[in-house]
Amino acid sequence: MDIDAFVTAHRPAWDRLEALIRRRRSLNGAEVDELVDLYQRVATHLSQVRSVSADPILVGRLSALVARARSAVTGAHTPAWREFVRFFTVSFPVVAYRARHWWVATTVAFLLVSTVVAAWVAGDPAVQASIATPEQITQLVEHDFADYYSENPAVSFAGQVWVNNAWVSMQVIMMSLLLGLPIPYVLWENALNVAFSAGLMASRDKLDIFFGLITPHGLLELTAVFLAAAVGMRLGWTAVDPGPRGRLEALAEQGRAVMSVALGLVVVLLVSGLIEGLVTPSGLPTWARIGIGVVAEVLFLAYVIFFGRRALADRETGDMERAPDLAPSAG
Known part of the structure; x- marks a missing residue:
């Protein structure tokens, strides 16, 4: 896999997912569906990158993005006492x-x-x-x-x-x-x-x-x-x-x-x-x-x-x- 080409091809999807995560409290129905779809696609991208590349920066960025998207999709949160x-x-x-x-x-x-x-x-x-x-x-x-x-x-x-x-x-x-x-x-x-x-x-x-x-x-x-x-x-x-x-x-x-x-x-x-x-x-x-x-x-x-x-x-x-x-x- 050509990592540079891969990044160029999928960066718009990653940026769009980032934007949806930031606006997750004000999304309409269509945007929520788009958020879920992009979450699944970017998770696939992360899996592909992990299998063919050792680029820690790219893996780190996609890991963070997928984790934030998962939290936005599932509404999961950590209790305050656990954070403490x-x-x-x-x-x-x-x-x-x-x-x-x-x-x-x-x-x-x-x-x-x-x-x-x-x-x-x-x-x-x-x-x-x-x-x-x-x-x-x-x-x-x-x-x-x-x-x-x-x-x-x-x-x-x-x-x-x-x-x-x-x-x-x-x-x-x-x-x-x-x-x-x-x-x-x-x-x-x-x-x-x-x-x-x-x-x-x-x-x-x-x-x-x-x-x-x-x-x-x-x-x-x-x-x-x-x-x-x-x-x-x-x-x-x-x-x-x-x-x-x-x-x-x-x-x-x-x-x-x-x-x-x-x-x-x-x-x-x-x-x-x-x-x-x-x-x-x-x-x-x-x-x-x-x-x-x-x-x-x-x-x-x-x-x-x-x-x-x-x-x-x-x-x-x-x-x-x-x-x-x-x-x-x-x-």
């Missing part, structure tokens, strides 16, 4: 898992910069003096850093933290619209903020207080920010290297995957905010507070690895407009 379960067991974790290399690289770079700068600040009085006066450093170390976590009612504080962290992550994700180019700068600024606080606390031998307060919620919170940054930068790289697909198609798929992460991180950051508002300022011993943060972090990573790896093995992409690998075909 699918999102948290497939869509979100598989996108996070597929971005694992970017995620790990982002984490390592952030921690490396933070550690080096914090050591520099802690060991150089001139650098400390350029950041704040001795009185301001004393106020930060002795009062402000710890008071931040207890100056507001716990529930109110948890809500404020959640909204703020979600907004920060959404900003990072929205920067993916600029192909992720501003994201390294945002991470750099945040790494410096963490490093300056750690360095100043270390300069007054208060590093134990720093980690005792920052670790319970910071593990999960920073992990979420790193994930948001990773998928945003991965979207930018998709524009450079789209793989075997067309550049626009690859960008559209990765862009929808980024939105899956944005929605999933709302829940992750809610948990982080609750820990920061309720656990960090609590009277629990330091080891217990840190232990809660470590458990939350381990559970989240285990969740992503377990469900993400399983979904990836099933060839899922996390695309919100996914097309099934198998579509019905006429005999």
Whole structure:
């Protein structure tokens, strides 16, 4: 079979079916009959293409078209609760898992910069003096850093933290619209903020207080920010290297995957905010507070690895407009 000739001959039917699907709620009787007829014909086309061609783009397009037509013809729909379960067991974790290399690289770079700068600040009085006066450093170390976590009612504080962290992550994700180019700068600024606080606390031998307060919620919170940054930068790289697909198609798929992460991180950051508002300022011993943060972090990573790896093995992409690998075909 000459695939180019096949496409040229049948493209009008595919385009017509696409148009009918978009108008399915306002079709008259004749158009409904035409929709059913075209659905059967395009299903046959898909079967023919699968048998003679390995063109993944053409097969993918026809699979998606046939699946949408089947839904329009049968009126089938997925219950909302199943979509909810699918999102948290497939869509979100598989996108996070597929971005694992970017995620790990982002984490390592952030921690490396933070550690080096914090050591520099802690060991150089001139650098400390350029950041704040001795009185301001004393106020930060002795009062402000710890008071931040207890100056507001716990529930109110948890809500404020959640909204703020979600907004920060959404900003990072929205920067993916600029192909992720501003994201390294945002991470750099945040790494410096963490490093300056750690360095100043270390300069007054208060590093134990720093980690005792920052670790319970910071593990999960920073992990979420790193994930948001990773998928945003991965979207930018998709524009450079789209793989075997067309550049626009690859960008559209990765862009929808980024939105899956944005929605999933709302829940992750809610948990982080609750820990920061309720656990960090609590009277629990330091080891217990840190232990809660470590458990939350381990559970989240285990969740992503377990469900993400399983979904990836099933060839899922996390695309919100996914097309099934198998579509019905006429005999």
